[in-house]
Amino acid sequence: MHINRERLLDRFLQYVKIGTTANPNTQDYPSSRGQWLLGELLVKQLRSMGIEDAEQDVHGLVWGTVPATCPGPVPTILLNAHLDTSPEAPGDHCKPEVIEPYSGGDIPLANGDKIELAHSPELASLVGKTLVVTDGKTLLGADDKAGVASIMEVANYLIERPNIPHGPIRILFTCDEEIGRGTRHFDLSKAGAIAGYTLDGGASGTIDVETFSADLATIKFYGHNTHPSVGKGKMVNAIKAASLFVASLPIDRLSPETTCNREGFLHPYVFHGSVSEASVQVLLRDFDTAKLADHADLLRQLAEDMQQGDKRLRIEIHIEEQYRNLGDKLREFPLAADLAEQAFRKLGRTSKRDAIRGGSDGSLMSHLGLPTPNLSVGQYNIHSTKEFACLDEMVQAVEHAVVLAELWAQQGRF
Ligand SMILES: [Zn+2]
Incomplete structure (x- = not known):
């Protein structure tokens, strides 16, 4: 299979130069103008490939279809990537630099910083490959423009080769995934697909088949404020109560700092307070969805104990659902991950199934009715100015998606 790596790289470099940082401080959708601009460009490029139904909808989502090349009822699959980049590092004025080939060791960046091998051990297996880094002042945005560029190349490759048999391939570029709004305007019937892939x-060869299940707990503390001069016996300080509560959470277990692999946690991450009122937000995470209730019970027990200690204090706990383990749905429709695995085998590559210690748009799409595992596309050190991408792994992702499309046409008939 000959993937046009120059065209793939050109597109990737073009996309990362358009700043699309998601902005959590606005309710606009999408949350940044760059996402509109990148979306417009993608529609133009899809149309010029011959994808006539390419459109940017009223919410900024980009849709298009690579039409089927084989007759009869063949299942439709969907490929998805997100247009926004993380607000955790600056994203505007990205200056990508191509390292061709990477010869090993630390990678010096233009701003004097460096990507250290010691902190990025994956680099050891990427010697001889083509990498893309920034000047150290911004993130690269390979998360997820590596996905966007790869999907564009899949479309282009298949359009140029109508002799490759495949069913309809829906393309969807979503907005504001990084701030949890990626599926806000996802339309299942418009997707019209039987399975999806983000x-x-x-790293290459990974199929993410599980995510955390996630709830958000908001704990409110109501105290009593007086002038400090006359506080004796009257004042109840909500800040102190909230602080004691946070301090009473487990430290040596059930925290992000002390867990890994399949262990869940409770993670206090937002704290607001005054003497009369304070609130703490705690992320509850576990692969086992049922265990979220245990984590919530622990919070309730701690709150109960505190209130017993000072009856004047009032504590309220509110729990809201955020997302559920992708694996809960993929187990009901194993073909989505099975064919991804088969496609790797057909390419003579090893693959592994993995679990994300976080969420994905795929977990939300799966629970809306579209089983959607996540595939690797060569992103590293994401959400950071030391982010880098591996072009060779983007090429591999394109090859994998092409074979996957063929496999669905061969085996996915219902
Ligand atoms: Zn991403």
């Missing part, structure tokens, strides 16, 4: 992962 191309939003790291």
Whole structure:
């Protein structure tokens, strides 16, 4: 299979130069103008490939279809990537630099910083490959423009080769995934697909088949304020109560700092307070969805104990659902991950199934009715100015998606 790596790289470099940082401080959708601009460009490029139904909808989502090349009822699959980049690092004025080939060791960046091998051990297996880095002042945005560029190349490759048999391939570029709004305007019937794949992962050969299940707990503390001069016996300080509560959470277990692999946690991450009122937000995470209730019970027990200690204090706990383990749905429709695995085998590559210690748009799409595992696309050190991408792994992702499309046409008939 000959993937046009120059064209793939050109597109990737073009996309990362358009700043699309998601902005959590606005309710606009999408949350940044760059996402509109990148979306417009993608529609133009899809149309010039011959994808006539390419459109940017009223919410900024980009849709298009690579038409089927084989007759009869063949299942439709969907490929997805997100247009926005993380607000955790600056994203505007990205200056990508191509390292061709990477010869090993630390990678010096233009601003004097460096990507250290010691902190990025994956580099050891990427010697001889083509990498893309920034000047150290911004993130690269390979999360998820590596996915966007790879999907564009899949479309282009298949359009140029109508002799490759495949069913309809829906393309969907979503907005504001990084701030949890990626599926806000996802339309299942418009997708019209039997399975989906997010191309939003790291090292080659990984199929993410599980995510955390997630709830958000908001704990409110109501105290009593007086002038400090006359506080004796009257004042109840909500800040102190909230602080004691946070301090009473487990420290040596059930925290992000002390867990890994399949262990869940409770993670206090937002704290607001005054003497009369304070609130703490705690993320509850576990692969086992049922365990979220245990984590919530622990919070309730701690709150109960505190209130017993000072009856004047009032504590309220509110729990809201955020997302559920992708694996809960993929187990009901194993073909989505099975064919991804088969496609790797057909390419003579090893693959592994993995679990994301976080969420993905795929977990939300799966629970809306579209089973959607996540595939690797060569992103590394995401959400950071030391982010880098591996072009060779983007090429591999394109090859994998092409074979996957063929496999669905051969085996996915219902
Ligand atoms: Zn991403």
